Amino acid sequence: MYALGIDIGGTNTKFGIADEKGNIPYQARLKTQEFAEYADLIYALKNDLAKNFNLKDLQGIGIGAPNANYYAGTIEHAPNLPWKGILPFSADVEKIFELKSIITNDANAAALGEQVYGNAKGMKDFLVLTLGTGLGSGIVINGDLVYGKHGFAGELGHTLVSATGRHCACGKVGCLETYVSATGIRRTIYKLLADYTEPSLLRGVSYDELSTHYITEAAQKGDMIALKAFEYTGRVLGMKVSDFVVHTDPEAVFILGGLANAGDFLLKPAQLHFEKSLMPLFKDRQILLQRSGLKADDAPIVGASSLVWKYLSV
Amino acid sequence: MYALGIDIGGTNTKFGIADEKGNIPYQARLKTQEFAEYADLIYALKNDLAKNFNLKDLQGIGIGAPNANYYAGTIEHAPNLPWKGILPFSADVEKIFELKSIITNDANAAALGEQVYGNAKGMKDFLVLTLGTGLGSGIVINGDLVYGKHGFAGELGHTLVSATGRHCACGKVGCLETYVSATGIRRTIYKLLADYTEPSLLRGVSYDELSTHYITEAAQKGDMIALKAFEYTGRVLGMKVSDFVVHTDPEAVFILGGLANAGDFLLKPAQLHFEKSLMPLFKDRQILLQRSGLKADDAPIVGASSLVWKYLSV
Numbered sequence: 001m002y003a004l005g006i007d008i009g010g011t012n013t014k015f016g017i018a019d020e021k022g023n024i025p026y027q028a029r030l031k032t033q034e035f036a037e038y039a040d041l042i043y044a045l046k047n048d049l050a051k052n053f054n055l056k057d058l059q060g061i062g063i064g065a066p067n068a069n070y071y072a073g074t075i076e077h078a079p080n081l082p083w084k085g086i087l088p089f090s091a092d093v094e095k096i097f098e099l100k101s102i103i104t105n106d107a108n109a110a111a112l113g114e115q116v117y118g119n120a121k122g123m124k125d126f127l128v129l130t131l132g133t134g135l136g137s138g139i140v141i142n143g144d145l146v147y148g149k150h151g152f153a154g155e156l157g158h159t160l161v162s163a164t165g166r167h168c169a170c171g172k173v174g175c176l177e178t179y180v181s182a183t184g185i186r187r188t189i190y191k192l193l194a195d196y197t198e199p200s201l202l203r204g205v206s207y208d209e210l211s212t213h214y215i216t217e218a219a220q221k222g223d224m225i226a227l228k229a230f231e232y233t234g235r236v237l238g239m240k241v242s243d244f245v246v247h248t249d250p251e252a253v254f255i256l257g258g259l260a261n262a263g264d265f266l267l268k269p270a271q272l273h274f275e276k277s278l279m280p281l282f283k284d285r286q287i288l289l290q291r292s293g294l295k296a297d298d299a300p301i302v303g304a305s306s307l308v309w310k311y312l313s314v
Numbered sequence: 315m316y317a318l319g320i321d322i323g324g325t326n327t328k329f330g331i332a333d334e335k336g337n338i339p340y341q342a343r344l345k346t347q348e349f350a351e352y353a354d355l356i357y358a359l360k361n362d363l364a365k366n367f368n369l370k371d372l373q374g375i376g377i378g379a380p381n382a383n384y385y386a387g388t389i390e391h392a393p394n395l396p397w398k399g400i401l402p403f404s405a406d407v408e409k410i411f412e413l414k415s416i417i418t419n420d421a422n423a424a425a426l427g428e429q430v431y432g433n434a435k436g437m438k439d440f441l442v443l444t445l446g447t448g449l450g451s452g453i454v455i456n457g458d459l460v461y462g463k464h465g466f467a468g469e470l471g472h473t474l475v476s477a478t479g480r481h482c483a484c485g486k487v488g489c490l491e492t493y494v495s496a497t498g499i500r501r502t503i504y505k506l507l508a509d510y511t512e513p514s515l516l517r518g519v520s521y522d523e524l525s526t527h528y529i530t531e532a533a534q535k536g537d538m539i540a541l542k543a544f545e546y547t548g549r550v551l552g553m554k555v556s557d558f559v560v561h562t563d564p565e566a567v568f569i570l571g572g573l574a575n576a577g578d579f580l581l582k583p584a585q586l587h588f589e590k591s592l593m594p595l596f597k598d599r600q601i602l603l604q605r606s607g608l609k610a611d612d613a614p615i616v617g618a619s620s621l622v623w624k625y626l627s628v
Contacts, residue, residue: 067595077595125463139561141462146455148563149439150599155560158593160553171594239474246469247453247561249462279472280485281381281391285464 001059003312004097005304006045007106008032008065010080010133015045017053018305022117026052027301038083042096061093061101062307064109064300066136069151073103079169080133102307106130106300107154108145110292111138112310113303114254119293125250128292129156129241131259134169135177135184141248156244157181161236179236182212182258188229189215200225216262230262234269241270241289242277249282256292256299267291315373317626318411319618320359321420322346322379324394324447329359331367332619336431340366341615352397356410375407375415376621378423378614380450383465387417393483394447416621420444420614421468422459424606425452426624427617428568433607439564442606443470443555445573448483449491449498455562470558471495475550493550496526496572502543503529514539530576544576548583555584555603556591563596570606570613581605 002025007014009032016027028048035041049055067078073090075081090103111128114120120128124143130136135157139146146153157177158170165174166187178184189202189210201218202210202225218226241253259266267290274289294302316339320329323346330341342362349355363369381392387404389395404417425442428434434442438457444450449471453460460467471491472484479488480501492498503516503524515532516524516539532540555567573580581604588603608616 141455141460142458144456146562148455149565149601150563150596152595152599153561153563155563155593155595158560158595159557160591163553172591175593239477243473244561246472247467247558248460249464249467249469251463277474277486279469279489281466281469281472282464285466287463 002057003305003308004049004058004061004099005301005308006061006063006093007109007300007304008063008075008081009106009300010066013041013045014300015049016301016305017049017058018302020309022298022302024298024301033082036082038087038089039092039096042093046096055097058097058099060308060312061097061099062109062304063090063093063101063103064106064304064307065089065103066106066134067152068103068105070102070104070108070147071151073101075103100312102311104145104147104307105136105138105152105154106303107136108138108147109303109307110136110256110294110299111140111145111303112306113294113299114256114292115140116306116309117294117302119254119290120252123251125248127244127248127250127253129253129255131181131255131257133182135181139248156240159240159243161240176236176240180233180240180259185212185215185229185233185259186210188232189225192225192228192232196225196228198224202226212258212262216265219262219265227265230265231269233259234266235273237266238270238273238275238289239277241274242279245282245287246279250287252288252290254290254292256294257296260291261296263291316371317619317622318363318372318375318413319615319622320375320377320407321423321614321618322377322389322395323420323614324380327355327359328614329363330615330619331363331372332616334623336612336616338612338615342366347396350396352401352403353406353410356407360410369411372411372413374622374626375411375413376423376618377404377407377415377417378420378618378621379403379417380420380448381466382417382419384416384418384422384461385465387415389417414626416625418459418461418621419450419452419466419468420617421450422452422461423617423621424450424570424608424613425454425459425617426620427608427613428570428606429454430620430623431608431616433568433604434566437565439562441558441562441564441567443567443569445495445569445571447496449495453562470554473554473557475554490550490554494547494554494573499526499529499543499547499573500524502546503539506539506542510539510542512538516540526572526576530579533576533579541579544579545583547573548580549587551580552584552587552589552603553591555588556593559596559601560593564601566602566604568604568606570608571610574605575610577605
């Protein structure tokens with residue numbers, strides 16, 4: 001049997017078929033913003049799928065989405081999606097496919113994926129941070145995802161770095177994701193370009209065009225602004241990870257997503273400042289801060305599909 | 315049947331007998347620092363108890379202590395206790411009493427007490443912050459205390475307020491408990507007395523003698539320094555509570571302990587800044603920030619004894 005995994009993002013909606021081993025025989029994507037109604041997106045996705053796959057082989061549907069409420073099956077006031085208000089997303093997917101579905105936020109799905117297919121196999125207490133356009137997080141305690149009273153646990157991207165800091169899309173000021181995310185490092189680059197006089201490859205790129213990939217390439221060439229930006233981003237990440245750790249005392253913290261692909265440029269300063277900032281009581285516990293074991297391209301699909309194996313399989 | 319509750323503090327060790335309804339027919343205290351060996355403290359406590367109570371009526375022993383490791387039954391490197399290193403506390407209590415025992419950190423015990431006897435009855439997701447000499451915390455998710463991989467979850471007193479802030483007993487800088495605790499508000503008072511010229515009742519008290527109780531009395535008399543100190547302490551508390559909430563999405567956060575006894579002087583600014591700092595996604599959820607439902611004097615005993623009802627009753 002197969003699971004359908006759907007990952008709703010502000011830019012792309014990725015979907016694919018996964019088996020229990022994490023193999024993905026088929027995957028595709030649609031542009032989220034092209035669908036004025038989310039039901040149209042689901043129909044388009046079903047049509048694409050039906051051409052390439054026998055829908056009768058599906059066990060269920062797992063959905064990762066921003067601001068998803070696991071209990072209610074809804075997506076609620078997601079600022080980066082084209083559909084406003086509270087959407088009964090899971091119920092509509094079930095009607096259209098005539099299959100059971102589970103929805104949760106994309107980072108929770110990634111955390112389950114890490115547990116089922118990635119580096120958290122066998123772990124019962126860990127955290128996954130997804131460093132994409134924003135910063136998402138999934139917290140696993142005693143083997144289970146933490147949803148909380150209202151279904152919104154794990155919004156670590158909106159913990160405070162500085163009360164007088166950067167403005168965040170959520171309406172607050174100084175949120176972690178304004179520093180540690182693809183958008184955050186871009187903001188840091190522009191701050192550094194303003195503060196320093198050194199030449200930099202990054203002076204030739206517009207804000208809108210500046211990607212994490214490009215910043216990483218510049219760092220590989222020794223670009224001082226790019227290196228400084230990773231050092232700063234890693235420092236903020238490491239300090240905040242030491243705060244997360246004293247909450248739930250995990251075995252490991254995994255990072256995933258575009259910014260995590262920068263590898264040691266980000267991880268080295270993050271690990272250094274994590275160790276430095278960690279409460280001494282935790283220092284001998286060898287808590288890991290490392291990259292996810294999921295392939296970046298597959299992670300959204302296997303994450304969402306692992307919801308099916310976790311909650312819908314018989 | 316009765317449970318023996320023991321609360322090990324840096325100054326006093328409180329102990330008492332509680333029934334399942336939270337009644338405490340007997341309680342007493344010993345000076346922790348007078349015992350060079352912790353075994354002597356346990357023997358002294360047993361002797362005192364045996365004079366006043368039939369030990370055969372005990373079901374088990376619950377122990378709350380700083381830096382307690384729930385899994386190992388140990389107290390590990392607690393900076394405020396006279397005994398150094400890793401102590402097999404629970405095992406030695408069991409030998410001396412010939413009864414089963416459970417140990418956890420004092421704030422975890424308080425959280426269980428809140429669930430069994432206090433304002434968290436029927437709640438499955440909540441936090442308790444104990445504002446004493448330090449700041450302790452117990453996190454309950456899905457009805458269960460969170461211990462984490464190594465047994466040390468819930469050290470929220472050591473999350474970061476300011477990387478360039480006050481020195482903490484744990485060895486770090488800028489920890490929450492250096493601001494929000496009986497010690498923290500005392501430090502704030504001294505900072506304010508240095509910064510302002512206004513007369514204040516607090517100018518006549520030495521640092522060592524300055525108690526939360528005295529600061530509260532000064533605030534009741536309209537003392538500007540005392541009022542400012544509560545406003546500042548409440549602000550830091552409220553901002554950090556909004557950070558805790560996005561981690562585990564609780565139904566309520568309860569505060570307990572000496573500083574919490576200041577009531578609205580602390581709670582009003584804390585609630586204001588909690589609301590202000592909270593991520594908008596959580597704003598309509600009516601997450602409570604309020605005082606514990608436990609009587610301050612009874613809380614350590616009923617908290618520790620509730621470990622027995624939770625884990626040792628048949």
